[in-house]
Amino acid sequence: MIELIGINKIYKRGTKTFHALRDINLHVKARKIFGVIGASGAGKSTLIRTINLLEQPSSGEVIVNGYHMTRLDKEELSLMRRKIGMIFQHFNLLSSRTVFQNIALPLELENSPKEKIHARVNELLNLVGLCDRAHAYPSQLSGGQKQRVAIARALASSPKVLLCDEATSSLDPQTTRSILSLLKEINAQLGLTILLITHEMDVVKSICDEVAIINEGHIVEQGAVSWFFGNAKTDLARNFIESTFQLKIPEEYLTRISSEPMEHSFPLVKLGFTGTTVNKPLISEASRIFEIDINILSADIEYAGGTKFGYLLAELVGESHQCEAARRFFIEHHVQLETLGYVTND
Amino acid sequence: MLPMINILTQALGETLLMVFVSALFASTFGLILGLALEVTKPHQILPHSQAHHLLEMIINIGRSIPFIILLVAIIPITRWIVGTSIGTVAAIVPLTIGAIPFTARLIEAALMELPEGLLDAAHAMGLSSLQIITKVFIPEALPGIFNSIIMTLVTLVNYSAMAGTIGGGGLGDVAIRYGYQRFDLKMMLLTVLILVLLVQLIQYAGHYLVKKCNHR
Ligand SMILES: Nc1ncnc2c1ncn2[C@@H]1O[C@H](COP(=O)(O)OP(=O)(O)OP(=O)(O)O)[C@@H](O)[C@H]1O
Ligand SMILES: [Mg+2]
Numbered sequence: 001m002i003e004l005i006g007i008n009k010i011y012k013r014g015t016k017t018f019h020a021l022r023d024i025n026l027h028v029k030a031r032k033i034f035g036v037i038g039a040s041g042a043g044k045s046t047l048i049r050t051i052n053l054l055e056q057p058s059s060g061e062v063i064v065n066g067y068h069m070t071r072l073d074k075e076e077l078s079l080m081r082r083k084i085g086m087i088f089q090h091f092n093l094l095s096s097r098t099v100f101q102n103i104a105l106p107l108e109l110e111n112s113p114k115e116k117i118h119a120r121v122n123e124l125l126n127l128v129g130l131c132d133r134a135h136a137y138p139s140q141l142s143g144g145q146k147q148r149v150a151i152a153r154a155l156a157s158s159p160k161v162l163l164c165d166e167a168t169s170s171l172d173p174q175t176t177r178s179i180l181s182l183l184k185e186i187n188a189q190l191g192l193t194i195l196l197i198t199h200e201m202d203v204v205k206s207i208c209d210e211v212a213i214i215n216e217g218h219i220v221e222q223g224a225v226s227w228f229f230g231n232a233k234t235d236l237a238r239n240f241i242e243s244t245f246q247l248k249i250p251e252e253y254l255t256r257i258s259s260e261p262m263e264h265s266f267p268l269v270k271l272g273f274t275g276t277t278v279n280k281p282l283i284s285e286a287s288r289i290f291e292i293d294i295n296i297l298s299a300d301i302e303y304a305g306g307t308k309f310g311y312l313l314a315e316l317v318g319e320s321h322q323c324e325a326a327r328r329f330f331i332e333h334h335v336q337l338e339t340l341g342y343v344t345n346d
Numbered sequence: 347m348l349p350m351i352n353i354l355t356q357a358l359g360e361t362l363l364m365v366f367v368s369a370l371f372a373s374t375f376g377l378i379l380g381l382a383l384e385v386t387k388p389h390q391i392l393p394h395s396q397a398h399h400l401l402e403m404i405i406n407i408g409r410s411i412p413f414i415i416l417l418v419a420i421i422p423i424t425r426w427i428v429g430t431s432i433g434t435v436a437a438i439v440p441l442t443i444g445a446i447p448f449t450a451r452l453i454e455a456a457l458m459e460l461p462e463g464l465l466d467a468a469h470a471m472g473l474s475s476l477q478i479i480t481k482v483f484i485p486e487a488l489p490g491i492f493n494s495i496i497m498t499l500v501t502l503v504n505y506s507a508m509a510g511t512i513g514g515g516g517l518g519d520v521a522i523r524y525g526y527q528r529f530d531l532k533m534m535l536l537t538v539l540i541l542v543l544l545v546q547l548i549q550y551a552g553h554y555l556v557k558k559c560n561h562r
Pocket of ligand 1: 013038042
């Protein structure tokens with residue numbers, strides 16, 4: 001549905017040039033939700049804006065629904081853009097128009113008759129759950145409600161594709177979840193293809209089918225989300241994945257932890273389970289074989305796409321040579337093991 | 347007493363005519379010029395640096411000429427447009443021309459205040475340049491545009507006092523001729539009072555209008 005082939009974008013600031021996108025190749029399949037994740041300044045916005053040509057690529061091809069975007073003339077581009085919805089971090093609603101009138105704007109461009117506009121806007125208000133706010137002005141709405149209006153407006157001319165530029169980045173976690181589930185819903189109900197960019201792995205995890213990581217204008221790694229969580233190889237990818245897991249060493253432990261082993265101290269380890277980890281009940285096996293106790297402090301493990309992935313923090317309690325053997329055992333079974341320190345028990 | 351009232355009512359009529367008619371023209375042309383100034387900027391809808399610089403130059407020149415000089419300097423143009431260079435109607439021409447660059451700048455400022463994202467959204471929705479102007483820029487900047495017009499009106503009340511120079515009449519002229527030249531303090535105070543009330547009225551009505559159309 002969306003294809004980027006060899007996209008480069010070079011910004012010129014006076015005599016200086018800045019290479020914001022480098023040889024980007026991306027294929028977003030129809031009816032899928034594709035996420036592009038990257039840190040601030042990685043080129044995410046630039047990337048998504050080349051798709052509807054808000055930003056003209058310096059080289060490369062943008063193909064949406066079979067049309068070569070860069071080869072369209074001005075008028076054709078306007079018509080094509082109406083079939084590509086877009087929502088933004090800051091909503092970009094017209095403050096002078098009510099909710100109803102904002103959603104009606106794209107329909108006015110098509111010169112639809114009044115009754116038809118009315119019916120369509122009501123249908124969209126219903127879809128985004130804002131029937132009771134039809135005549136409110138955007139300034140009277142919450143952030144989540146504004147984004148719902150923006151979604152309704154973007155869907156008004158029945159686009160095939162929806163582009164989301166950090167659509168949930170200025171919303172609180174709960175509102176983020178509700179907007180994401182709305183996006184998932186319209187993806188399923190209307191068969192819409194969605195490309196979203198974000199700096200939060202949680203967004204990718206909760207609704208995306210596929211993901212690509214962008215860094216300094218390069219796509220570093222991409223693949224199906226289920227594959228990605230278990231198998232991504234780059235450090236950047238691993239960091240993003242780790243960021244979605246909330247592991248905290250309990251306060252009380254922090255006071256008893258030291259970086260070197262001491263008398264009566266036990267190792268505190270972080271175990272990472274990924275796609276390559278041998279799929280066996282490793283914790284209880286290690287406990288049995290080495291006659292140690294494994295005291296789990298915190299764990300965040302999920303099961304997706306046939307693999308288990310996640311992290312846990314555990315204290316290995318036992319003879320020090322046995323603990324050492326258990327650590328080797330985990331590593332042999334492809335568990336990522338990191339020793340965070342040694343905890344003294346007194 | 348009666349002649350004084352007659353003089354004042356006639357002068358008020360002349361002031362109102364000069365101020366409102368020239369404000370109407372100045373707002374219209376100022377809006378067009380202000381829009382042109384804004385949309386020809388580099389990242390705007392119709393980028394055109396030569397046109398932009400030309401407009402900049404015209405507006406800067408227009409704003410730097412003292413009104414009293416403009417009033418006299420454009421007498422030939424005034425005569426060509428209205429057939430005469432003397433009288434209330436003739437005064438409308440320099441008042442309009444004097445106010446256009448001022449209004450254009452204010453309207454440009456009102457347009458610059460619009461959030462950048464609006465243009466992205468408009469482009470993404472497939473609006474043409476003309477649709478962006480009529481459906482986004484003007485309605486979204488309307489409170490600012492009204493504010494610009496109010497300021498233009500007040501400035502024109504001020505400028506119109508100088509219209510006496512070319513026989514335009516009006517309250518300012520009465521204040522100068524009776525008050526300043528003949529030391530008629532009562533007449534002067536009265537005209538000034540009326541001018542103050544007029545400006546107040548314009549401000550109040552304007553604020554009301556701005557408040558009504560401002561949903562930001
Ligand atoms: N118009 C421009 N002119 C010059 N440089 C630009 C321009 N727009 C973006 N850049 C540069 O390109 C790089 C990528 O910008 P982009 O906005 O795509 O980042 P991003 O990944 O969306 O970041 P963020 O998460 O902060 O929004 C940045 O280093 C930015 O400074
Ligand atoms: Mg961005």
